[in-house]
Amino acid sequence: MMLELQNIHTFYGLSHILFDVSLTVKQGQIVCLLGRNGAGKTTTLKSIMGIAPPKRGKILFKGEVVSGKAPYILCRKGIGYVPDDRRIFADLTVYENLEIALRKREGRQQWDIPRVFELFPSLQKFSGRKGGLLSGGEQKMLAIARALVGNPECLLLDEPTEGLAPAMVAVFRDRIRLLKESGLTVLLAEQNVKFTLSLSEYAYIIDDGRICHQGTVAEIQENEAIRTMCGI
Amino acid sequence: MVGLSRAMILFIVSSGMSLVLGVLRVPNIAHGSLYMIGAFSAFSISTLLGGGNAGFWLALFLAPLVVALVSFIVERALFCHLYEREHLMLLLFTFALMLILGDLVKLFWGADYRSIMAPPLLQGSIRILGSPFPKYNIFLLIIGPLVAVGLWLFTNKTKIGKISRAAAVDMEMVGAIGINVSWVFAFTFVLGCFLAGLGGALVSPTISITLGMDHDIIMEAFLIVAIGGLGNMWGALVGSLIFGLTQSLGVLFWPQFAIVFPYAAVVIALTWRPRGILKSVW
Numbered sequence: 330m331m332l333e334l335q336n337i338h339t340f341y342g343l344s345h346i347l348f349d350v351s352l353t354v355k356q357g358q359i360v361c362l363l364g365r366n367g368a369g370k371t372t373t374l375k376s377i378m379g380i381a382p383p384k385r386g387k388i389l390f391k392g393e394v395v396s397g398k399a400p401y402i403l404c405r406k407g408i409g410y411v412p413d414d415r416r417i418f419a420d421l422t423v424y425e426n427l428e429i430a431l432r433k434r435e436g437r438q439q440w441d442i443p444r445v446f447e448l449f450p451s452l453q454k455f456s457g458r459k460g461g462l463l464s465g466g467e468q469k470m471l472a473i474a475r476a477l478v479g480n481p482e483c484l485l486l487d488e489p490t491e492g493l494a495p496a497m498v499a500v501f502r503d504r505i506r507l508l509k510e511s512g513l514t515v516l517l518a519e520q521n522v523k524f525t526l527s528l529s530e531y532a533y534i535i536d537d538g539r540i541c542h543q544g545t546v547a548e549i550q551e552n553e554a555i556r557t558m559c560g561i
Numbered sequence: 562m563v564g565l566s567r568a569m570i571l572f573i574v575s576s577g578m579s580l581v582l583g584v585l586r587v588p589n590i591a592h593g594s595l596y597m598i599g600a601f602s603a604f605s606i607s608t609l610l611g612g613g614n615a616g617f618w619l620a621l622f623l624a625p626l627v628v629a630l631v632s633f634i635v636e637r638a639l640f641c642h643l644y645e646r647e648h649l650m651l652l653l654f655t656f657a658l659m660l661i662l663g664d665l666v667k668l669f670w671g672a673d674y675r676s677i678m679a680p681p682l683l684q685g686s687i688r689i690l691g692s693p694f695p696k697y698n699i700f701l702l703i704i705g706p707l708v709a710v711g712l713w714l715f716t717n718k719t720k721i722g723k724i725s726r727a728a729a730v731d732m733e734m735v736g737a738i739g740i741n742v743s744w745v746f747a748f749t750f751v752l753g754c755f756l757a758g759l760g761g762a763l764v765s766p767t768i769s770i771t772l773g774m775d776h777d778i779i780m781e782a783f784l785i786v787a788i789g790g791l792g793n794m795w796g797a798l799v800g801s802l803i804f805g806l807t808q809s810l811g812v813l814f815w816p817q818f819a820i821v822f823p824y825a826a827v828v829i830a831l832t833w834r835p836r837g838i839l840k841s842v843w
Contacts, residue, residue, distance in 0.1 A: 380733060381735065394684055398732070399736060399741075400736040400737045401737075401738075401739050401741045401742070403738055403740035404736075404737060404738060405739050410737045412737075414732070416729065416731055418726070418727040418730055418734070419730060420726055420727075420729075420730060421723060421726060421727055425723050428720065428723065429720060429724050429727060429735075429740070430721050430738040430739070432739050475738060476738075479738055479739055549598045
């Protein structure tokens with residue numbers, strides 16, 4: 330198992346956000362976490378990444394308990410994080426954003442800057458431009474590219490299509506498929522049901538901080554009642 | 562010219578403060594104490610080596626390193642445990658540190674006035690446009706831009722410099738790309754304090770080295786980074802030039818009220834640009 334969450338409970342201050350969330354992601358899979366705004370998708374990913382560590386429950390990465398570890402340790406262990414609000418370093422150029430995130434790893438297929446430029450050619454075009462001057466879609470590309478050059482084994486992708494035009498959504502769908510073909514494991518948090526189900530093999534539906542349903546993509550696609558119940 | 566050379570000392574000290582303020586978001590009130598330790602260390606090293614050329618140059622090299630070592634110990638032993646705390650706590654911590662360092666200087670060096678001589682090479686003056694100008698001030702006019710270029714190269718051309726610029730904006734995300742932010746902060750803090758020590762060592766042949774010199778410089782450095790733009794290195798340069806030049810113009814034109822001139826300039830600058838003349842990173 331690549332990633333496993335066992336009954337995690339996460340709080341922001343006194344507010345209880347995640348309740349008993351459990352999920353598993355197998356190696357090479359794209360698993361999606363579907364839910365409406367405020368359902369707890371981002372908090373789940375932040376809990377995994379150590380940004381909002383859970384107060385109870387366990388997170389295992391490749392069988393090792395990693396809950397409570399600092400984000401930089403989790404990144405070094407092989408978890409890449411693409412936040413929903415991109416959080417690119419606005420004052421640094423595109424190239425510098427990638428350069429500081431570059432991390433080589435032994436015995437693994439290597440992502441480097443030329444390779445992510447092949448994946449997202451427009452980033453190469455703007456490599457000398459400050460990150461803050463890119464469009465929303467380009468910033469999303471940069472956020473994914475920045476996570477990739479860290480050569481993760483498991484990528485946490487938070488709402489990659491949020492606020493994008495349909496043509497751009499199609500581009501992202503293709504690129505994420507390419508990532509899967511390269512052997513990368515992906516946990517994809519989204520509220521765009523069509524986009525997500527077209528990419529994933531297994532889905533978890535989260536609502537009000539609780540996993541309210543899980544199943545194969547086919548099950549969820551066929552079951553309108555589940556989707557309505559979970560508010561997606 | 563005297564104003565410009567004073568501005569160079571102010572720039573070196575305030576650029577260190579601005580660096581710490583920009584990356585760590587900590588207004589380090591103890592920065593002036595580290596400047597004072599730099600000056601006292603320069604005195605001790607120079608005296609130990611019998612003064613002269615070798616004594617001065619070694620003091621100039623070693624005194625900032627002594628300050629860097631002190632700041633490294635303080636950062637790793639105490640400061641690094643407080644980054645998650647609110648700003649007021651950090652401010653109180655650096656205030657306490659200022660008092661402790663001040664007392665340690667008193668214990669170690671006493672309350673007497675000290676002074677060191679500039680090396681023979683930099684003593685005397687040369688004539689510029691018919692007026693005599695101290696050679697040491699020319700030396701300061703060379704060192705200031707060199708420090709500015711060095712800092713620019715550090716922040717723009719080195720990986721750690723780029724990381725520190727990124728950490729100034731979003732330290733959580735810097736951690737999420739696999740960088741141990743704690744060490745970036747340690748490095749930045751030590752570099753900022755090194756600059757305070759360098760400023761102290763450079764100023765030592767031009768003033769009396771004594772307790773209380775930390776209070777004067779800290780007030781000036783804070784005002785300089787405020788008018789230049791918090792955390793902006795070039796802002797520190799602009800602020801230092803304004804401060805140093807208005808101070809000298811005051812002495813030249815209205816000596817009785819000379820002290821008022823730089824503060825009046827600060828009031829005007831902050832009224833015109835409340836967030837600083839150049840872009841603040843806060």
